[in-house]
Amino acid sequence: MVIKKRCLLLDWTNTANIPDAIDKVNFNGPLSSVSNWNDARNPPELKNRLPFRPTVLGMGRVTDSNEWGMICNNDHEIIHYFNEPERAAISAQQAVDIWKEKMGPLREGEREEICHPWLCQ
Numbered sequence: 001m002v003i004k005k006r007c008l009l010l011d012w013t014n015t016a017n018i019p020d021a022i023d024k025v026n027f028n029g030p031l032s033s034v035s036n037w038n039d040a041r042n043p044p045e046l047k048n049r050l051p052f053r054p055t056v057l058g059m060g061r062v063t064d065s066n067e068w069g070m071i072c073n074n075d076h077e078i079i080h081y082f083n084e085p086e087r088a089a090i091s092a093q094q095a096v097d098i099w100k101e102k103m104g105p106l107r108e109g110e111r112e113e114i115c116h117p118w119l120c121q
Contacts, residue, residue, distance in 0.1 A: 004032035007053065010046070011038050019045040035080060040070040055080040058088040062102050072106060079106065080115045 008031050015021045025031070027049040034046055035053045040061055042052040054061075054071045056079065061067045071079060081103055082088075085095055103114050 004030055006030045006032055008034045008050065010034050010036050010043055012036060012043055013038060015045065022046065033078070037083065040067045042070075042074065051077055053078045053080060055083055056103070057083055058085075059090060059094075059098075062098055068102070072102075078113045078115060079103070 008025065010022070022043075022045045031050055033051045033053045034043070035055055036043060037055050037057050040054045042054075046052060054074075054076055056062060056071065061071065081099070082090060082095060107114060
């Protein structure tokens with residue numbers, strides 16, 4: 001049995017002018033998902049070949065209704081929650097409050113798994 005754990009970190013700004021470049025990726029290889037730090041949208045060039053896992057990168061992703069809508073109004077199996085929040089001046093209390101208000105409700109039922117924050121060293 002092959003366990004696939006590799007996540008393609010896709011920054012749409014790298015391929016904005018060459019959307020077909022993603023077609024060169026081996027989607028039958030070790031990749032298991034795609035994440036995009038700079039955008040909450042599921043990249044259309046992905047063509048659903050791998051599951052998209054959005055990242056709640058900072059406060060803007062939970063306070064901007066468009067960004068939050070792209071995260072919570074989809075069937076994402078996994079959502080990554082805050083990457084290095086201390087670098088974005090997000091306090092531990094703010095992270096807890098947002099978890100309770102926004103992230104916790106997404107876990108109701110069997111909808112999503114939410115990955116914890118990644119702290120920088």
